[in-house]
Amino acid sequence: MPFVELDTNLPTGRVPAGLERRLCAATAAILKKPEDVSVGRGAGAGGGDTASLSATLACPASDETSCFSQRVTVTLRSGLAMVMNGSNEPCAQMLVSSIGVVGTAEDNRGHSARFFEFLTKELDLGQDRIIIRFFPLEPWQIGKKGTVMPFL
Numbered sequence: 001m002p003f004v005e006l007d008t009n010l011p012t013g014r015v016p017a018g019l020e021r022r023l024c025a026a027t028a029a030i031l032k033k034p035e036d037v038s039v040g041r042g043a044g045a046g047g048g049d050t051a052s053l054s055a056t057l058a059c060p061a062s063d064e065t066s067c068f069s070q071r072v073t074v075t076l077r078s079g080l081a082m083v084m085n086g087s088n089e090p091c092a093q094m095l096v097s098s099i100g101v102v103g104t105a106e107d108n109r110g111h112s113a114r115f116f117e118f119l120t121k122e123l124d125l126g127q128d129r130i131i132i133r134f135f136p137l138e139p140w141q142i143g144k145k146g147t148v149m150p151f152l
Contacts, residue, residue, distance in 0.1 A: 004024075009090060010092070095135060096111065
């Protein structure tokens with residue numbers, strides 16, 4: 001159940017339309033999690049704009065053994081007041097948290113390379129203006145349907 005939060009000080013008009021959908025698909029591919037799309041949009045706290053995307057996929061009957069019954073959730077916040085490395089030039093920070101796929105330096109090295117490739121292209125930012133934080137989660141840290149994951 002990956003969660004991705006992308007914050008940027010880019011004005012909403014400079015953020016490519018549909019980025020949250022493409023980031024959801026990229027996250028599913030990078031972390032090897034399936035995705036399906038449902039989108040909600042709203043205003044973010046502090047005046048920024050927020051786009052949120054939750055994704056889930058039912059396993060196709062022909063591929064149940066390799067299919068995950070996980071969810072990918074992407075939140076995109078633009079137009080934020082941000083400073084990175086002492087500068088308020090355009091920048092972005094992303095938090096990727098998930099159960100079981102972001103817990104080692106080796107895994108995150110590969111994830112980082114692929115996420116940086118995606119973000120530099122999509123946001124037209126240099127690698128020095130993007131930072132990614134990986135945070136491993138335990139199933140008991142995620143609440144769903146009035147309980148936590150181990151009890152579902």
